[in-house]
Amino acid sequence: MKELISSAGLLHLYLNGYEEDGMLYTQQVNTYNHIEDGFYQQLMKTAEEADKDTKVVHIFAVAGIKEKVNQVLSIIEDELKSNYQRLLSGKKIKKASSKLDKTGNIFHRCVQEFFCEQPGHFPKRMYYDYDDFIVGGICCNHLSNEIGDSVINGICSLWLERESPALCGKQLMIRSFFMRDFIGRKVVAALPEIQTGAWRLLFEGGHQVLLSEEAPYMKETLHPDDLQAFCSSNLQSILLNPIYSYGKWFQPNDICEEWHKAFIYLCAVSDKEWDVPGISKVYEHFLSILEKNICTTMNAPPFISKEQYWNILLQYIHDFRKFLKGDDEPVISKDMYQTINTRYVYLPYLWQLVDIQMPQQRFLASEFHELINHAVDEKDTYKKGTLWEDTAAYMLSNVEGFKITGRRIRAGAQEIDLSVVNTSLDDEIWQLGAYILVECKNWTTHVNIHQIRNIAHISNMKGNKTAILFASNGLTEDAQEEISRLASEHLYVVCLTADELLQLNSAQECKDLIIAKWLYLQNSVDLASVI
Template sequence: MLENIGALLTYLIAVKDDKTGHIEVKGINSLQCLLKDFPRHIEALKKETGEAKSEDILEIYCILGTNQQIEVFIRQIRKIQYQVFNHILSDSDFDYKAYILHKLVEKKQKYNLFAQAAWLITYHTFCLEHLYSLQQFRLIGQDGKLEVYCLGMGLEYEDSRLLWMQSAAEIWIEREAPRISGRQVIINSFWLGDLKGRRIIGALPQNDGDGYFLLVEGGKKIRLNVGSTAYMNEQIGYKDINLFSINDINIILSNPVYSFGLLFQPYEIFEDWQKIFQYAIAVLDVKWTIKTLQEVYEAFLDFMGKQICECIEAPPMLTKEIFFDVYLKRIVETRFVKDNFCEI
């Protein structure tokens, strides 16, 4: 079951220098990779710390989400950790490492972000080079809606180490500007990664007179005015240049508000998920028809409305037949590109 999919898990590793007060922070998150791949990435990040002393290495897991999501996760992690401790205390021969590894593998088969995250943290707590004590603290996002629940890997409980961990988490938060968009937690690097390698075409004024924006290859729009919101994968459109662009036409043909009467907000989030969905069904060895595609797509819309975006009903303007006719053509195009790319 896909639960709490909009929340975010981040693992941070930092090396502190008590003399200079400098902290170098790196990490991975569940927008970058699947949770099952976290142990491999964590091992690689640890190797990058070089010869740093273990007491100078800070490791923090952060769950980002709404207050309600954070409370659900706290209950989950406490339940699991108590479960492991009770087994250890009641059976001196209990192989807790094998038990935790079994649970970790088991949870990979059924995607529940919080259950997987809880077992991953438990694995880190009990099964690696140290037996860690969890040190917890909370931070609140700038919008007041987002909460960040942090669990630091403590070698021993001491206030100074906890303060260093909190500083490391704050550095990451300042850099990534996490925020809730719709029902999903988004960070800067998630969107900015899409700009890598794109050329800047030029700078254009905002039609509302509020500064300028950069036009980047691919029709991407980056606001430059001071105080503007964080980058949100915006595309240039009619309101920017007073002309209909290819992107405007694509939105009309692919946005379900026109054919289903369902307006998903923010659209940038929905569009990103829809691209992934479209690619996923295109690479499946399935001969799609309008009927079979409609069943799967409507299930996708239901998921998006419940887990990722806000959804508002509106009167449709186009028929579903037009929508799925275009969608089937895009599947064919995606398969053609994929097959030719693989041959190269």
């Protein structure tokens, strides 16, 4: 069987824009912000809406290492020509290629549908060569050739200036994706470089960024010499580097670490009981994906045996599983989790390595409503709390992509009612983050501000961005104000009441309610007031 062209390391991109009064206006959809079906839906929605304006130009591009981009473009262009012939013959167009992986085929489908299923779109090639990488694709517009070409070149130039794309190893990086990893991380210190005098920002997790335009994608780990001691991030850099056991230096090291964190996350959220034979086989397959698509490698003498390294990985996965169940863990687990909040876009390329079993939904409205009413009407305090937790668990286990990993977990002096992890390939669900803390309050009164602050305290310790509060009788006014304040700090406490739950009649409605409330909190934040 012929190997598919992997989209790992490539950026699939849709741009549109227009010129007005000498100003350029543009928007983008790309595979570093959206995955799988979410990418298709967002791209087509954006393109169709923009196409209502005849001044708008459309650009479908692939960016990355030359060989792969040229292969992808060749397939897309050849299929466009074939599809036009099919249309002339009264046949249906082909929307997939046996040569592309899933991500490549989603982009391929977008191009074929946009140009072949809608009249008036005449494709033209666009191609920018930057020696080590290229940005190439198909574009179109409804303007005259000269004006249209000028706007397309202007939009592409504006995108290139804003994003400063660069090939890091074999992966195309852009500025917005690079910076997303720092959202939600606290700045610990600003340190000067002794030799150059340049400044660098130190973030929790041991990451540091040089404040230099010359090195926009340097995300180094704090060196032991800076503190005259080893910190947890130094240990993590050693544990996540195959150079010590495999004798290969994967570069850039920080991107290698990001992919390792995504790999370990998948291993941790799977139901598989890992052992040395199992992890060794999967890990070596993972390294082959990295070497072929993401990193350049250099040979180096190994320090430890592969068997030792595999046992270290097993312990790493075990510790991270405990963290995702709600247990307190050191900074390493928190940093791994925070990375996954944005680097979940790597998961589709690793999904086939780990057997993730998606739980079967069995939502019955009548059963759910009976649970709610039983919990609300119960008089015994202990049973009342347990039944309400059962209600929350029933709802969340029927949201596709949510997996309950722990219940009534002690976190220091606090107790977490439910721990939920994200096992989806769904853009909307990933907005909530990889780990979600769930609290259940089946009170006859409103939940007050003190409970919201307790949730915030635990969330800050864990580093999560979303908590779901099942408050059967709602919130006090000051509790709601506190939730609004926390949203301005990028901590979203989604509150669900018994009355709201009784309105739900399907698993999709359960998901929609959570997403709608999360987006309301996000959109309600006034950035100007925060600053």
